[in-house]
Amino acid sequence: MNNCFIVEGKKSITEFLESDYDLIKLFSVDRSFFSKIENQVNIDNSLLKRISFLINPDDHVAIFKLNDVKPIDNNNLIVALESISDPGNLGTIIRNCEWFGVKDVICSKDSVDCFNPKVIQSAMGSVSRINITYLDLCSYLKSSKTIKIGTSLNGKSIYKHHKSFDNGILVFGNEANGISSDLFNLMDYNFSIPRFHNNKFPESLNLASSLGIILSEIRRKSI
């Protein structure tokens, strides 16, 4: 089946049902939890285990229809991700973005699919509310007139920048390689989170945690 994706877990399914995504079918071992949902099919536990991506499936597997792409709102802070490969990282990033009021996440076309079941699972429902757009990131950044905020291991300390950013594009690179030089040359700022000791380890922070810390730093300056 094309143009659809799977959501598992009562909480995530509930949040997608409350969003503007349309349910195609809900497969349930026990219909009582979603008793008001008509578009529901009873299945047994052995079928649930076959169609679920989880080791311990949670009684329900829902199939939703993909929505059409929505326009990006350039008046708010946008997060752009280059070549993100780990689905757990992407899900956590989308959840962190929602917490800090980011409404648009842009991904380069070679990033992991945001409708991958592991992304949906680690985003805890946030995929249903964040506008996620896959595009040619280099062309987009070249054509955009918004401020571009890069992040790397060798930038200016984020703690020493005292302005907030009400809009702008905050760019994070691939987990292992960071932002590519092509994109890096387009940045107006280059920020780092400094280590609080003099050793060389760990080499880097986890990507989703870094993004959470940078978003927290940007938002706290607006308080």
Next chain:
Amino acid sequence: MNNCFIVEGKKSITEFLESDYDLIKLFSVDRSFFSKIENQVNIDNSLLKRISFLINPDDHVAIFKLNDVKPIDNNNLIVALESISDPGNLGTIIRNCEWFGVKDVICSKDSVDCFNPKVIQSAMGSVSRINITYLDLCSYLKSSKTIKIGTSLNGKSIYKHHKSFDNGILVFGNEANGISSDLFNLMDYNFSIPRFHNNKFPESLNLASSLGIILSEIRRKSI
């Protein structure tokens, strides 16, 4: 084999070899990368796939000996974790702790094992340098005279606290349930990271990201 643990990946193995953990045996498809390590056994790819925990094994699997427990240094900031269940989360937390200069991580006895291969993998070598102690967390906190800093969804905004903590025990609870009431009653502070919008979603931030943000906030105040 008891009292030992597995490390995979060239980077992590290199960092454990540089630490005070003793190598028991290094299994290698290609001996050239660790050519100076004598305690090495050649294996072929099919055996590597059988002994590795990774989907794409990285040529080497090392077995190290567990060290004796070391004393906790109460003069520095300590991170304490209650009932952490996700190994990826624990690994990322240990890595974040090292970045922000935390040397001791304390885990309640029902937390996931820090020598679980998934913890070692997501900690990226930090397990080799951080002192991790499993103990009865409630008894420990009751007997400790150090400041206890709790975190929850309903605490005081961390952005409104303007002092750093050079020492103290920063406590985080289980991914789904937070800090138990028994421990919570022992806290001197209760901090939250506020959402930057008025919706109720997402219900929470990812645990490792929250810990990174709180550590960043504590440390930035000491600059």
